[in-house]
Amino acid sequence: MEWTNTADVVVIGAGIQGTAISYYLKRRGVEKVVVLDKSTVCSGATGRCGAGIRAQWGTEMNCRLGLACVEKFEGLSQELGMDIGLNQSGYLMVAYQDKEWEQLQKNVTLQNRLGIASRVVNREEANEICPGLGAPDALGFTFHARDGHADPFLTTFAYHKRGRELGVIYHTGTTVTDIKVANGKVFGVVTDKGHIDAPVVINAAGGHSQFIASMAGVQLPLFSERHEIIITEPVDAGVCPPMLMSFSGNYYIQQRPHGSIIAGCSPAGHPQDYELGTSWQFLQQMTRTMLAVLPRTRGMRIVRQWSGLYNMSPDRQAVLGEADDVTGFFVSVGFSGHGFMFGPVTGEIIADLVVGREPEINVDMLHYRRFQLGELILEPAVV
Numbered sequence: 001m002e003w004t005n006t007a008d009v010v011v012i013g014a015g016i017q018g019t020a021i022s023y024y025l026k027r028r029g030v031e032k033v034v035v036l037d038k039s040t041v042c043s044g045a046t047g048r049c050g051a052g053i054r055a056q057w058g059t060e061m062n063c064r065l066g067l068a069c070v071e072k073f074e075g076l077s078q079e080l081g082m083d084i085g086l087n088q089s090g091y092l093m094v095a096y097q098d099k100e101w102e103q104l105q106k107n108v109t110l111q112n113r114l115g116i117a118s119r120v121v122n123r124e125e126a127n128e129i130c131p132g133l134g135a136p137d138a139l140g141f142t143f144h145a146r147d148g149h150a151d152p153f154l155t156t157f158a159y160h161k162r163g164r165e166l167g168v169i170y171h172t173g174t175t176v177t178d179i180k181v182a183n184g185k186v187f188g189v190v191t192d193k194g195h196i197d198a199p200v201v202i203n204a205a206g207g208h209s210q211f212i213a214s215m216a217g218v219q220l221p222l223f224s225e226r227h228e229i230i231i232t233e234p235v236d237a238g239v240c241p242p243m244l245m246s247f248s249g250n251y252y253i254q255q256r257p258h259g260s261i262i263a264g265c266s267p268a269g270h271p272q273d274y275e276l277g278t279s280w281q282f283l284q285q286m287t288r289t290m291l292a293v294l295p296r297t298r299g300m301r302i303v304r305q306w307s308g309l310y311n312m313s314p315d316r317q318a319v320l321g322e323a324d325d326v327t328g329f330f331v332s333v334g335f336s337g338h339g340f341m342f343g344p345v346t347g348e349i350i351a352d353l354v355v356g357r358e359p360e361i362n363v364d365m366l367h368y369r370r371f372q373l374g375e376l377i378l379e380p381a382v383v
């Protein structure tokens, strides 16, 4: 695509956030939308994630967003005209500690009040939902059948393709090196290929978003952690239909439709070096956990191990909205381990905020102002 030096909106980052935001901006009639990515589409955390989608959260804000995400994903293949690989076999939450079990039951009460049909299930039912389940030391389980996972590449590529058909301009292999701000307003970006003037710039740069924000003079208290993940060779389908997730057990495990099992956990030591390496320690910890939770994985071969960045905020929740002191500079960042599932919904919300439309879900409490005010969102349901 030929380079031009002006745009109505520049979006930095072509992961799930950037591709969705740009598509919804076009759908709202914004004329010239340019997406810049230093690498390729879906090369960041999005293409490295577990791609789980759930409405089982422990705060009202996340339950509302989570339910909206589930509903959005249910119609997304049709909306975008491409199969996004949605698989709704539910999330089975597993508690090992008394306090955690109490919290999961409280979460179900909250979720039910907000229209999410999650429920407490006993061991027998948990084994029916997940025939390969071990976890003999588990105290209790909750389940929501509409949760699941989608293919992160198919989803992002679908937004990319439909966005381009609507006129979104993509420049990949293009690094943003500076943001132009004057008199409290953004007026463009500088890249290694040249500059683009634009009255609106959106930061959707995932694990590197804090550096992009500081280019605009906006200091966000974000940092990024390296999280590893593995995938096994395929085994019989039906060993683990739902996503298994435990907060105290520190794992999420799911089976892809072709039979491979994907598993991840939060890393010991939380490496914050912006590297994307892998470690023996993770492999050992994760495979031991898998044996206890899904004994059927004994002897299975691991075919790939990789890592990606969680972009973390102080309360591990997203940071959304327009910067206070820089008009026209928007952020859609800080998603921790749940930015894939939120992408389609927050993409629409950010597009609404840019065009001055009231979003369907009010996300004022997700503004970064909350950190200065000490109004953190204490979400108990995160790995």
Ligand SMILES: Cc1cc2nc3c(=O)[nH]c(=O)nc-3n(C[C@H](O)[C@H](O)[C@H](O)COP(=O)(O)OP(=O)(O)OC[C@H]3O[C@@H](n4cnc5c(N)ncnc54)[C@H](O)[C@@H]3O)c2cc1C
Pocket: 012, 013, 014, 015, 016, 017, 018, 036, 037, 038, 039, 040, 041, 042, 043, 044, 045, 046, 047, 048, 049, 050, 051, 052, 053, 174, 175, 176, 177, 204, 205, 206, 207, 208, 209, 212, 227, 228, 229, 264, 307, 308, 309, 310, 311, 332, 333, 335, 336, 337, 338, 339, 340, 341, 342
């Ligand atoms: C191992 C792992 C498992 C996960 N599991 C789940 C899950 O089950 N469910 C879920 O919802 N989420 C999950 N996540 C989190 C999820 O992947 C992220 O929150 C989400 O993908 C973030 O999307 P994004 O578009 O903001 O960022 P990214 O996908 O990282 O995209 C950001 C883009 O910005 C570009 N960029 C950065 N700096 C610049 C620059 N200076 N100039 C130009 N471009 C730049 C990068 O190249 C990148 O392509 C997981 C993450 C990891 C690592």
